[in-house]
Amino acid sequence: MSIGQRVKRYIVMFAGIYCISLGVALLTKSSLGTSAISVIPYTLSIPLTQLSYGTWVALFNAALVVAQIFMVRERNWFDLIQQFVLCLFFGSFVDVAMLTLSAWTPRPTPCASPPCSRASACSPSAPISR
Numbered sequence: 168m169s170i171g172q173r174v175k176r177y178i179v180m181f182a183g184i185y186c187i188s189l190g191v192a193l194l195t196k197s198s199l200g201t202s203a204i205s206v207i208p209y210t211l212s213i214p215l216t217q218l219s220y221g222t223w224v225a226l227f228n229a230a231l232v233v234a235q236i237f238m239v240r241e242r243n244w245f246d247l248i249q250q251f252v253l254c255l256f257f258g259s260f261v262d263v264a265m266l267t268l269s270a271w272t273p274r275p276t277p278c279a280s281p282p283c284s285r286a287s288a289c290s291p292s293a294p295i296s297r
Contacts, residue, residue, distance in 0.1 A: 185260045192264035197273055225258025
């Protein structure tokens, strides 16, 4: 493979990693939840604010790579080192995406109907008036 092809592949890979980190940041900022792999770093970043959300993502992903070392018998050290480096890039990209979206905070949507004036009218057993 030529150097030009290799550079093109790395550009596409880093663009894909940034798109994934932007998706993580959009999910987090939207207050709709977060992805399953980002729940633990997000939960740790709330009370432990000394480290950013992206740093927690990088540390958690690095911990998963360490766990992989113990679980997989065949160890390709080049691939493992590459995974550690990509964990750092992904965590950094999450921080950049969160910074990019920092000015955007979604507002909660108002209720479609006004709140009930009587508690009994909101109960499930209340008759429906038409």
